[in-house]
Amino acid sequence: MSVMKGLSREEQGAVALEFLILFPFIVAMLYGAAVYGLTFFAQYRMQDAVDTAVVTALYIDRSEQESGSLATAVTQRANDALAGLADRLPGNLNALCALETVGGIEMLHCNLVYPDYQSNPIVPALDFGMLGRFPPLPARLNVDARAAF
Helix, strand or coil, X not given: CCHHHHCCHHHHHHHHHHHHHHHHHXXXXXXXXXXXXXXXXXXXXXXXXXHHHHHHHHCCCHHXXXXXXXXXXXXXXXXXXXXXXXXXXXXXXXXXXXXXXXXCEEEEEEEEEECCCCCCCCCCCEECHHHCXXXXXXXXXXXXXXXXX
């Protein structure tokens, strides 16, 4: 049994018109939710890779390292781990781990950047010409992690 069967001809036309007006907005909201969901998931995976690289670098046997070479060993191990983890992620990523001093404390700082996310996203944005691109995306994705050693 049809839902429209009990409606008059004018009411059926009104329902059809409402559907035509609202349908593009509903599809756009669903598409935007999917694009943002995948964008946030990509950033979550990048953050997980950076966190894992920092944790991996800190699992180093300090008794085997001389005091001067400990910083080099930690940095090298972090860069190796981050490079391996970044290869598993989509996109052209820039990965770097370096040492920095914050308040007299040596910190390992790892950073992972997806530099051209707006022009090369995981899921493409729709281009509506004069209306612009939908949904609006960040220019780049950037995550970092720090740990004292």
